[in-house]
Amino acid sequence: MKTNRFMPGLLLVGLGLAGCEDIISVEVPDGATYLVVDGWISDQPGPCTVRLSTTAPYFSNQATPRVQGAEVMITDNDGTRDVLKETEPGLYQSATVRGRIGGTYTLSVTVAGQTYTAQTQINRVPTIDSLGVVYREETDDHDAGYYLTYFGRELPGRGDQYRIKVFRNDTLLNNPELDLFFFNDDFLDGKYLNGLELSPGPFRSGDRARVEIHAITADTYGYLVELQRQMRNDGLFANPTENVSTNITAVSRDARPATGWFGGSAVQSKTIYIH
Numbered sequence: 001m002k003t004n005r006f007m008p009g010l011l012l013v014g015l016g017l018a019g020c021e022d023i024i025s026v027e028v029p030d031g032a033t034y035l036v037v038d039g040w041i042s043d044q045p046g047p048c049t050v051r052l053s054t055t056a057p058y059f060s061n062q063a064t065p066r067v068q069g070a071e072v073m074i075t076d077n078d079g080t081r082d083v084l085k086e087t088e089p090g091l092y093q094s095a096t097v098r099g100r101i102g103g104t105y106t107l108s109v110t111v112a113g114q115t116y117t118a119q120t121q122i123n124r125v126p127t128i129d130s131l132g133v134v135y136r137e138e139t140d141d142h143d144a145g146y147y148l149t150y151f152g153r154e155l156p157g158r159g160d161q162y163r164i165k166v167f168r169n170d171t172l173l174n175n176p177e178l179d180l181f182f183f184n185d186d187f188l189d190g191k192y193l194n195g196l197e198l199s200p201g202p203f204r205s206g207d208r209a210r211v212e213i214h215a216i217t218a219d220t221y222g223y224l225v226e227l228q229r230q231m232r233n234d235g236l237f238a239n240p241t242e243n244v245s246t247n248i249t250a251v252s253r254d255a256r257p258a259t260g261w262f263g264g265s266a267v268q269s270k271t272i273y274i275h
Contacts, residue, residue: 035067035116037248037260041074041105042214043122044267047093048074050084052109055259066090071110076103099264101125107262109248114255118247118262123160125215125266128152132195133209133274136202145202146274148209149195156190161221163265166200167210173200182216182224207274214265219247223261 039050052067072084072092082097099105099122109116129152138144148166163182166173181199203209216224226244248258 033256035109035111035248035256035258035260036064037107037109037116037118037258037262039107039118039260039262041094041097041099041120041122041262041264042267043099043101043265045098047095048082048084048097048099049094050092050107050109050262052090052092052111067111069111071108073108075106075108077105078103099266101266103264105264113252115251116248116255116258117251118249120220120247120262120264121217122264122266123215123217124155125162125213125268126152126155128211128213128268128270131209131211131270131272133203133272134197142199143202145204146207147201148198148203148211148272150193150198150211151195152213153192154185154188154190158185158189159218160185160189161216161218163214163216163224164198165212165214166198167212168200168203169208170210180224182221184221203274205274208271209274210269210271212267212269214267216263216265220261220263220265223247223263 034055036053036055037050038052039048041048050072052070052072053064054067056062056064066089068086068089070086070092072086073081074084074094074097075081076097080097082094084092084094087093097105101122101124104119104121107118107120128150132149132151133146134149135146136142136144150164154160161182161184163180166181198211223245230244243259246259247262248260250256250258
């Protein structure tokens with residue numbers, strides 16, 4: 001199993017999953033203004049959310065400008081189309097579209113006459129059989145407390161990728177040094193994950209913990225790997241930084257550059273109370 005954690009920290013771009021829960025960083029040259037698209041669709045209830053902004057220089061003290069008045073639309077492979085409504089500056093939400101396993105979804109964004117598109121799919125997701133807890137004493141590597149363990153079978157058939165999200169009392173654990181955890185099935189295809197320990201924590205007695213497993217596409221997995229590689233590229237022998245890939249494509253000629261990501265996932269979750 002290849003597992004990965006990612007430490008963000010430059011220009012801030014939310015990676016889908018709605019509600020500014022996940023913070024991903026993308027470095028762009030000072031002086032270049034990019035359209036930033038942050039969109040995600042899942043098979044869960046609730047609106048699909050797309051956030052639009054523009055980049056600001058790394059040393060700017062100003063908030064990232066929100067993009068208002070855009071035309072934002074999501075279309076599925078059956079031809080169903082949903083025009084998203086701007087519910088607050090730069091935040092666009094769907095009314096009817098909801099992801100389904102096997103579905104393909106195309107995002108279209110038009111800003112000041114310039115159109116951009118992106119596409120994603122929603123893949124199958126395994127069931128979480130149960131969650132457990134183990135108590136760890138304090139060490140140099142972690143604090144004392146309870147840590148979660150995961151039980152469930154990975155789906156047979158190579159080519160699956162996942163991201164794990166952990167919540168404490170309905171709050172996503174989003175420590176950029178620890179909590180972005182994703183893996184693929186290269187070495188565990190069809191195997192049973194018997195007590196896989198999840199790093200976010202520690203939990204205390206009385207906490208309620210929720211774990212979500214998101215099935216992500218190979219492209220999204222590659223995007224996270226690339227981000228991780230860039231963020232770990234430091235030290236005396238670091239390579240020159242490069243812009244991270246994006247699946248946002250400009251359709252209009254002479255459109256300004258765009259960055260960000262539009263992704264999708266099927267989700268399974270489980271909750272446990274810490275006693």
